[in-house]
Amino acid sequence: MVSLNINKRLLLKEIGREETPELLHEIARMGVEVEESTGNEFVLDITPNRPDLLSQQGFTRAFAAFLGVKRGMHMYKTIPGKLKVYVDESVKGVRPYTACAVIKDLKLDEERLKEIIAIQEKLHVTFCRRRKKAAIGIYPMEAISGNITYTAMESGKIKFRPLEADKEMTIREILEHHPKGKEYAHLLRGLPKYAVFLDSKKKILSVPPIINSHDTGKITASTKEAFLEASGSDFRTCHEIIQIICAALADMGATIHTVEVIYGRKTEVTPDMSAKRQEFYGYYVNRRLGTDLKEEDFATLLARMGLGFEKGRIRETYYALLPPFRVDFLHQIDVVEDVAIALGYDKIQPVLPNVATTGGESAASKFDAVIRKVLVGYGLLEAKNYHLLSKEYQSAMDGDTDIVTIRSSVSEGYDALRKSLLPGLLQTLTRNKVHEYPQSFFEIGRVFAPAPAHVEESQHLSIIMAGEVDYTRMRQVVEGLLLALGLQGTFTATDDSRFLKGRCAQLVVDGAVIGVLGEMSPRVLTHAELVVPAAGAELDVDVLRLVTLR
């Protein structure tokens, strides 16, 4: 999701409507969220599948169609142009593709210039994945001599004056000192050579995806003709960007001229502004939506979405005609959605479900519920702690450092997954120090242990009781639980650094180790800043369930 500011006055003039709550709701019904409406602007949230909406022009075009002001598909004429872009073999493995266009009859002013830069920026952030996938460049035609070469150069040979700099810089200086250079330097890391656009006099136009030249790559309000390129790792993406921008520029009144992009023996003439076709079946749409739409409905509905409609040869076979900027169609299911949006989600009558199945809760949930009931009966409070807990805190308890960790948690102190529940419950006691004792908590939840190439997850139960408690009290509660489950356990002395020596038992039921219980060691209590004795237990619920259901 990316937010887009739309000039309210221009939009309302174009669609001939006043701003009303209904109008805002119409925007939402089209699938665009209105974040806010300020004095001059609408702030909209655009979803990533619709890069064509990321400009004043693109949004206005779609909304006008949706409202029925300018229904149907917008098509754009291209004029065959003479400019050639030679793509050198050397860009393979560096930045292999580019798609280009020449724009003429630009009637810019400062406002329009800002809009063009904004379109570029929005596309860079979203569709171009912060320039990782592709980057866009616009250049004033008058600064360029002859045809253009797209080639790769060794970094040591690249020296030019980047945008807004006062002198020539080497590419290394740009990457280290220029703001854009610093921002995008990571995208060039490890490359043997850098891609560049050169004109026939070998002047550097730009080093994508970093920056244009100040001398040949800065458009102004007085620019009448421009060279437009997108370069990146995928030709289709580059071309789609050019198509989207060309449509917006043509909406401003400019004309689009093609460029021959020559890849060795293969030549791509870009942009191709012709319509594409997405085949769909009428019955497919109706079955998916639960509607009963007819041929003529499809034509009308697709027109609302700015799409064309064509009948196929076979019955119920149709085509949605897609203008070049609609790049979000992969499957006929995408037609289904556009039809539904055009129809209005609120116009689709909800049908009460009729899928007969027998439901039920999982065995694990049922078992957990039994444990909860028993422990609540003993007057214990159920706690719920986060699954993330500091590695350091956990390790301090029992010296175990083999813990599942997170790469880069933004919440301090939550850098690992809990391996047992006791540390969290000790923190619960710490947090409740100010309240009177006795305090008794239990927690049922998931714990995590690292394993080769995966993480071992299990469901645990932990109990902690603080105040006038000892081993006997804890054992009574645990035995009460076993009794409720129809089990009998053996308690044998064991050593566990978390518990006081001589006051810790291992619980075994039916030959299976269920867990440990005992009086918490003073070391552990002190670490948790506690000054009252406490008894704790940590049991494996998965194993307990298995022996119960055996």
Place this chain on the structure above:
Amino acid sequence: MKGVPEEILASLHPLELKVIPHLKDGITLSEIVAKAGMQEVEAMRALQWLENKKAVSLENLNHTEVLLDENGKKAIAHGLPEMRFIEALRKGAKTNSDISKTAKLNPQEYGVSVGLLKKDGLLDIEKDNTLKLIGEGGELQKRMEEAVEFLKKLPRDAAKLSKKEQEVLKGLKERKQYIIIKERKDRIIKLTELGVALAKTDVKKLDFAERLTADDLKTGAWKDKKYRSYDVSINVPRIPMGKEHFVQEAIDYIRRIWIEMGFEEMEGDYVQSAFWDLDALFVPQDHPARETQDTFYLDHPRSTVVPRAAYDRVREAHENGGGTGSKGWRYTFSRMETEQLLLRTHTTVLSAQTLWAIREGRKPVPGKYFTVSKVFRNEALDWKHLFEFNQVEGIVVDPNVTFAQLIGYLKLFFAKMGFPDIRLRPHHFPYTEPSVEVDVWHPKRKEWVELGGAGVFRPEVTKTLIGEEIPVLAWGIGMERIIVEYFDLHDLRDLYRNDIKQMRDMKRFIRIEER
């Protein structure tokens, strides 16, 4: 016992019975405490009960008490320092050290005494620095005696001092640690008509048993006994109880709704591969939401192995549509990316795994599946952000389901949650088409509130995982907002603070749907 109704007599608590013999109009709480030999809290409680019975009325009485302090005690025992100073002079002491020694004055007391004597013009300092008393000093001596007399009578009620005594008090207040002034709260008791009658009653003769005993029952003594009536309207202390966590109660409530509708509960791992969490759901590998700042990727262990059969199908769906009728995302699928381990970002991963289980014959079609469980997002913890929260996930797998039915399910669920009006807006998720965002009309706040996303799984998901294109209705609804609001919390962190007081006092999660 004329004048006091029987039911009043029957309701007298032992503490009240202790107080009643001492009741007098205008008596104070402290006096009763002293006379009845009770604890102040006991007497106070008894008096409040009597007040509830309209036998007495209590009025606050604040008075100031004058108490003796350290130097005051010394002055009573040895006289005031200046008095000792004068006496030393009279005995012929002349020099600084002689006087201090004879009068047993410390340097501070010496200094104070010199100051006081000079002030009254009683002291003459000779050229050789020796001291001499001028005149008799009778006036000062009189004042000193009065002060000592006053000190001897402490403690006193400041309100009951004579004018003269008040002057003495003023003088002593200026001196260090002679007296302590203490504000004391007391009550004054006024008797009503009933109170007067009660005071006259010989309560010792009352014979109401305090408790019904086992003996009473065994011997039949209860037949001849009268038992004290309790004031059943008074507050009683709370007994802390054991409880399930309130979030668990809400989860169970929501789980029950889906179980009632015939949904089967799904389960699965919290730690998942990017493959199941994202790739199997057709989220392109360069999707912005996959970046580390939003997702908890694991550091140890870092990656896992993805099952071969599933891997190949999903890879193809991404690269070229894989026979789903889709063009696919058309890029080269990365194994490294897909094998990364992460904390599941949505419960939709369990839906994806359920679809794969259908292919393997482990789950039936038609089928309805749900879960209410935790998902994770790499957020900094603050009052409106948690890094883990519960999601309500549901899918309906059936060859005949439609988008219209999806709306039906959502309407039904939200009605059961107390939101009969819902509104659907088109939205985008990489794995559903059509996709919707669900708003509910909030009856209290009178506005639309966004609560979840839903849609029909894309063929790239269903055909790839199930093996055939069966439509699957799906939704993922955030739960925390509903819970927080129900329990009237204003900080999301309060959900998992585990504060014992908060948890004990928390009301239960009860929602009863209207039919």
